[in-house]
Amino acid sequence: MAYSPIQFQQGMSLPEFLQSFGTEANCAEAVKCARWPGGFSCPRCAGSAHCVLGSDSRRLFQCNACRHQASLTAGTLFASTKLPLTKWFLAIYLISQAKTGMAALPLKRQIGVSYPTAWLMHQKIMTAMAARDAQHRLSGTVQVDDAYLGGERSGGKPGRGSENKIPFVAAVALNDKGRPLYVKLTPVSGFSNDAISKWAKSNLTPGADVLSDGLGCFAAVLDAGCAHTVIVVGQRKPRDLPQFKWVNTVLGNLKTMLSGAYKAFKYSKYADNYLGAFAYRFNRRFDLSGLVPRLIVDVCRAKAKPERLIRHAELAF
Numbered sequence: 001m002a003y004s005p006i007q008f009q010q011g012m013s014l015p016e017f018l019q020s021f022g023t024e025a026n027c028a029e030a031v032k033c034a035r036w037p038g039g040f041s042c043p044r045c046a047g048s049a050h051c052v053l054g055s056d057s058r059r060l061f062q063c064n065a066c067r068h069q070a071s072l073t074a075g076t077l078f079a080s081t082k083l084p085l086t087k088w089f090l091a092i093y094l095i096s097q098a099k100t101g102m103a104a105l106p107l108k109r110q111i112g113v114s115y116p117t118a119w120l121m122h123q124k125i126m127t128a129m130a131a132r133d134a135q136h137r138l139s140g141t142v143q144v145d146d147a148y149l150g151g152e153r154s155g156g157k158p159g160r161g162s163e164n165k166i167p168f169v170a171a172v173a174l175n176d177k178g179r180p181l182y183v184k185l186t187p188v189s190g191f192s193n194d195a196i197s198k199w200a201k202s203n204l205t206p207g208a209d210v211l212s213d214g215l216g217c218f219a220a221v222l223d224a225g226c227a228h229t230v231i232v233v234g235q236r237k238p239r240d241l242p243q244f245k246w247v248n249t250v251l252g253n254l255k256t257m258l259s260g261a262y263k264a265f266k267y268s269k270y271a272d273n274y275l276g277a278f279a280y281r282f283n284r285r286f287d288l289s290g291l292v293p294r295l296i297v298d299v300c301r302a303k304a305k306p307e308r309l310i311r312h313a314e315l316a317f
C-alpha cells in the first residue's frame, strides 16, 4: 500500500489527553472556555461581572447585575448528567480516535458505565458532530452520487425491498488539484427533483459545479444556482469511472465502518447521527491531534438534547 501521510500523522496520545483532561477541574475549565471564550456572559442580561459558587462541574456563575445563576452545564449536552465530566471527555476522546467508528459496547467497557449510558453518550456526541457539520456548505467542484444505508450493501447502491433502507446523497468537494476537501452524507426523502432541489439549497454554495452520473434528479441542483455536469456512464458503473473516484472511496470507507463497528441500527432514526459523525471525522482527517480539542469545543457548545428526543427522532426532510 502506498505511503499516506494522513495515516501516519501523530494523533493525541492517551497520556497527553489525560494530562490535559484527566481531572474534573480541567474538564470544567474546558467547558467554561468553550462556552464563553471571551469570559462569562450572563445568559439573561449579557453582563460579564459575576461571582462563582461551588466548584468544578457543579459550578454556578452568579451575575452581579441581575443575580441570575447559570450552571456550567445548563443547556449543554452535559446538562442533568450524573456522570463526572472526565467520563464524558474520555468518551469524546475514544470516539474521536476510533478510525472505523466506536460502538456503544466497547465504549461501555472502556469508560466503565452501563450499556444504556454508553449508548446515550455515544448518540449525544454524534449528534454534536452532525450538528456542527450541518452548518457547512460545499463549494467548488462537487462529486455527487445516490446511495442507500441498509439493504445488502450498506453505504453502497441499493438492493431492493428492505424497509430499513435510507436514501442519502453522498457529496465530496474537491480542491483544484482534484483531492477531496469535504464530505457530506445527507439522508433525503428519495431521489426526486424536489428532494434534490431542497438538498442542494441547504448543502451547496451557489456557483458550485456539481458532477453526477445521468440520474435525472441531480439536474435539480440548478435550482440552487449551481452548475451541473453529467458524466455519461454507459454500460459501466459510476464506481468504475475516475471522475467518481472520491465519492466511491468515501462510500467504501463508510461501508467498512458500518460493517465493522456497527452491526445494525435503525437507519430511519439514527442515519443523521452516524452519517454526520462519519463525515465530521473525515473532514478533519488532516489534523488528528487537533481533532480532540475541536470535538471537545463542538460538544460543549452543542445544545442539550433530551434522551426522549434522541430515541424518538425520525428523519425530518
Ligand SMILES: [Zn+2]
Pocket (backbone or CB within 6 Å): 042, 043, 044, 045, 046, 047, 063, 064, 065, 066, 067, 068
Ligand atoms: Zn445577568
